Amino acid sequence: MNLFLVPVHLRRSHYALLExxxxxxxxxxxxxxxxxxxxxxxxxxxxxxxxxxxxxxIIQHLxxxxxSDVLLGVCDADLFIPIFTFVLGEAQxxxxxxxxxxxxxxxxxxxxxxxxxxxxKRLFKVALHEWAHLxxxxxxxxxxxxxxxxxxxxxxxxxxxxxxxxxxxxxWQYLNQIKQRQ
Amino acid sequence: MKxxxxxxxxxxxxxxxxxxxxxxxxxxxxxxxxxxNGEDALKKVQERNWDTILLDIRMPGMSGMEVLKRLTKNxxxxxxxxxxxxxxxxxxVQAMKDGAFDYINKPVDPDDLSRVIxxxxxxxxxxxxxxxxxMTINKLTRYQELVGVSPVIQKIKxxxxxxxxxDVTVLIxxxxxxxxxxxxxxxHASGPRRFFSLVPVNCGAIxxxxxxxxxxxxxxxxxxxxxxxxxGKIELAHEGTLFLDEVGSIGTKMxxxxxxxxxxxxxTRIGGTKSINANFRIICATNQNLxxxxxxxxxxxxxxxxxxxxxxxxxxxxxxxxxxPLLVEYFLEMYARKMNIEIxxxxxxxxxxxxTHQWPGNIRELANTLERATVLCQGQPIVPDxxxxxxxxxxxTIEDRTLDDIIKSHIKMTLEAHDWNISKVxxxxxxxxxxxxxxxxxxGLKN
Numbered sequence: 001m002n003l004f005l006v007p008v009h010l011r012r013s014h015y016a017l018l019e020x021x022x023x024x025x026x027x028x029x030x031x032x033x034x035x036x037x038x039x040x041x042x043x044x045x046x047x048x049x050x051x052x053x054x055x056x057x058i059i060q061h062l063x064x065x066x067x068s069d070v071l072l073g074v075c076d077a078d079l080f081i082p083i084f085t086f087v088l089g090e091a092q093x094x095x096x097x098x099x100x101x102x103x104x105x106x107x108x109x110x111x112x113x114x115x116x117x118x119x120x121k122r123l124f125k126v127a128l129h130e131w132a133h134l135x136x137x138x139x140x141x142x143x144x145x146x147x148x149x150x151x152x153x154x155x156x157x158x159x160x161x162x163x164x165x166x167x168x169x170x171x172w173q174y175l176n177q178i179k180q181r182q
Numbered sequence: 183m184k185x186x187x188x189x190x191x192x193x194x195x196x197x198x199x200x201x202x203x204x205x206x207x208x209x210x211x212x213x214x215x216x217x218x219n220g221e222d223a224l225k226k227v228q229e230r231n232w233d234t235i236l237l238d239i240r241m242p243g244m245s246g247m248e249v250l251k252r253l254t255k256n257x258x259x260x261x262x263x264x265x266x267x268x269x270x271x272x273x274x275v276q277a278m279k280d281g282a283f284d285y286i287n288k289p290v291d292p293d294d295l296s297r298v299i300x301x302x303x304x305x306x307x308x309x310x311x312x313x314x315x316x317m318t319i320n321k322l323t324r325y326q327e328l329v330g331v332s333p334v335i336q337k338i339k340x341x342x343x344x345x346x347x348x349d350v351t352v353l354i355x356x357x358x359x360x361x362x363x364x365x366x367x368x369x370h371a372s373g374p375r376r377f378f379s380l381v382p383v384n385c386g387a388i389x390x391x392x393x394x395x396x397x398x399x400x401x402x403x404x405x406x407x408x409x410x411x412x413x414g415k416i417e418l419a420h421e422g423t424l425f426l427d428e429v430g431s432i433g434t435k436m437x438x439x440x441x442x443x444x445x446x447x448x449x450t451r452i453g454g455t456k457s458i459n460a461n462f463r464i465i466c467a468t469n470q471n472l473x474x475x476x477x478x479x480x481x482x483x484x485x486x487x488x489x490x491x492x493x494x495x496x497x498x499x500x501x502x503x504x505x506x507p508l509l510v511e512y513f514l515e516m517y518a519r520k521m522n523i524e525i526x527x528x529x530x531x532x533x534x535x536x537x538t539h540q541w542p543g544n545i546r547e548l549a550n551t552l553e554r555a556t557v558l559c560q561g562q563p564i565v566p567d568x569x570x571x572x573x574x575x576x577x578x579t580i581e582d583r584t585l586d587d588i589i590k591s592h593i594k595m596t597l598e599a600h601d602w603n604i605s606k607v608x609x610x611x612x613x614x615x616x617x618x619x620x621x622x623x624x625x626g627l628k629n
Binding site for chain 1: 199203205206209290292
């Protein structure tokens, strides 16, 4: 279950953050993490009425190209799913494709001075959270757990970057199942 | 830490909305399903119960409002949240008036959705807790069953059933000890007001001057000694039942006050200026002849008509002797349970005595007699000696006795109770010693 980060609507100048995220994720997941480039096209997921990008459309596109791997899109556009005003990220439950957006993770979005380390921490938490959904984990009620649902950066900051003991045991359980299949 | 599985049904004609919400809620651990129109939703609601239903207002075919009306009837336990687009806020407000719990605008701020869903789940939890508590109250407040199979008791039971779900004012008439309060409690416990208090007021035991404060309460400083605000019985009976026992003892001034409350459904505390809304049911009881009191001017006829909307007449025990064996069985079992002993047997002679006794004190007297007998028999069968029913009652109705007979037996009883201490007895009877000696001589009483 190799994980590949895919730049989606991401400026080349931001590719450095992909590499940093790649390193951080590799340190925490038992599988190799790499970067893969696939053709996405500028119009992928764009909604003319909302001037936002539909995350479900992006996920569908990534899923088609995933093969036996898992793809996690990293995007610099504002994502939405039809019912919500925005989402920070979305992933299929026990699936092979997900996407995270950096658009609302920067302090500058809220009129505050940028903090690159805080930004990376947020991105790492959102990406690891979506990866766990891809593994099959659901949201957790424990506010400090990485799997606690968070719909704003404040909540992302509040939750930790570790799983609670219960979620951690589920992660191990899923990983064992995958290893046995391999 | 996983949450208790709650179920959510999403009703929306747009696939993308159903799909995205279903996916979102699944990740939160909710059991989720969706319906693409009203008909589909009603079918799913018939199949099983849903904790929360998210319902779109604008849908082709059956509108969200129509579905809402049917859901509130078919699935009253579900919490319904309306989904609305801009421009349908008025409809959303109307939906809330029609029973929806809340509404959210599409597209939804993820924060708002979490908040509304949490609120809905909490509401749902409180609703089920409330239902559970009401069931517990139902069990706890189940009234003491009226014991008896005589036609008159059957009729009273039928009247209680008939009156329970109404707010009709009831007047219960009957001699002392016949169980008037038990009937009042049965009416209260069978009706929708059972979740609130039944507040009994013994009007005969409270002096007229205090009854007003007792019923209406008073504000702080309303009169000397009123150091705190005091809530009256009417306030305590809010949404419940006010039981006025011995209503015939209420003075005419107080009757006017009560009549006004019953007519206007409002009152003020003594010394207060603020009108308080009164929502209570009133049940009155009396052993007096109210018609005669009205005739003598001691009871206002307008108040009499107001409280005498429906009358239940409880017969004295001597008029329903066929119920006595059942009552004996009931009380013996009750006292044996209380005293944690075996239910004592009762000899046929004792039963004969119990069924032929006049019972001037009615069921109260029978209950006391049997409680005493349960103690005295010490596990042996109850014989007539254990009953200690006074001879005066045997084969003799109160109506058969002259005033002299009553005075004689009362003096005799008082003398025996005080070991023939003349001074003490004269003091108790409120007569002087000479009069007492004269009466003893007149009635031929001997120590």
